[in-house]
Amino acid sequence: MNGKIARQISHEDLMRFLDGEATPEERAVIEVRLAASSELRREFAIFVSMKEEFQDLSFVSHEGDSVWSRIRTRITTPVGWMLTLAGFTGWLGYGIWVFVRSPTAMLVKLTTGAVVIGILVLLAQVILDRYREYGTDPYRNVHR
Amino acid sequence: MRPDLERELLRKCQAGDARFFEPIVRAYERPGMRIALGMMGNPDDASDALQDAFVKTWKALGRFKLERPFGPWFFQILRNQCRDALRSRQARFRLEALDEWLEMRPADPEHGPERVRERKAAKELLWKGLAELNEDHREILVLKEIEGFRYGEIARILSIPEGTVASRLFHARRALADVLRGAGVAHP
DSSP, X not given: OHHHHHHHSOHHHHHHHHTTOSOHHHHHHHHHHHHHOHHHHHHHHHHHHHHHHHHHEEEOOOXXXXXXXXXXXXXXXXXXXXXXXXXXXXXXXXXXXXXXHSOOOXXXXXXXXXXXXXXXXXXXXXXXXXXHHHHHOTTTTOOO | OOXXXXXXXXXXXXXXXXXXXXXXXHHHHXXXXXXXXXXXXXXXXXXXXXXXXXXXXXXXXXXXXXXSOHHHHHHHHHHHHHHHHHHSTTOOOOOOSGGGTEEEOOOOGGGHHHHHHHHHHHHHHHHHHHHHSOHHHHHHHIIIIISOOOHHHHHHHHTOOHHHHHHHHHHHHHHHHHHHHHTTOOOO
């Protein structure tokens, strides 16, 4: 049947006719071909039938089930993190600068520095562990 | 959504204000979900692909030219996202939970429950038939038959000439007809 169509009208012409995209001149030519060929009519009827079946389908409206809240979280979270990290870095740098230049005794500076560095190392370790776990967590896409 | 309003919202989004992205998302999420559902075959993966596509769109908005129509650009991103997801191991085309999303238009009540059963079976066969097609054929049928895009719009979304749209539609429809015939569907 395909060879027959190809000899008379192209596949593209037939599709444009079916989908209402053919020009009036093209429509006239295809209508003549359809009238003359029962094989072409049968082929065309199959396409029309499938098109009608698709048109019978409709999608259920899921009102109130917008994806916006999840998208908003995803596009605003990185900005929040960047601002927090930038602020934290600046604040930490300024704190270190003030601390180093202060007239406090060296022993106090060293012990205080050890406590602060220890807390930061522990915090970084926890964040790193959580990040590694997230990469292999099989339930990460499960929402309550 | 009016094109001038959409352009104004997109201009504000390009300035970095995420609040103005909400009406854009709400305007495009339903057609986007229909396309993703047709491409992915199940609501969970379709929703994931849709969200990923919106996030990618947001990130790429700076490169978007406001004089161009937004819809085909977004649907192109969504289509690429669906294809990427299908190629990855995270998703595969499967027909699940579609009854929640898909229904036949109400049958003429005079035809009774037999007709309703027939139409339900036809819906399932149609979707199973789509599942059997390759990605190129499935996506073009989804864009044409489910979303009703015109050839010019499909050409922009798929980045192919309009002549190729018609040719690919023919082969997709013929492939679907073959699949349905193989499943025992009697066409006229």
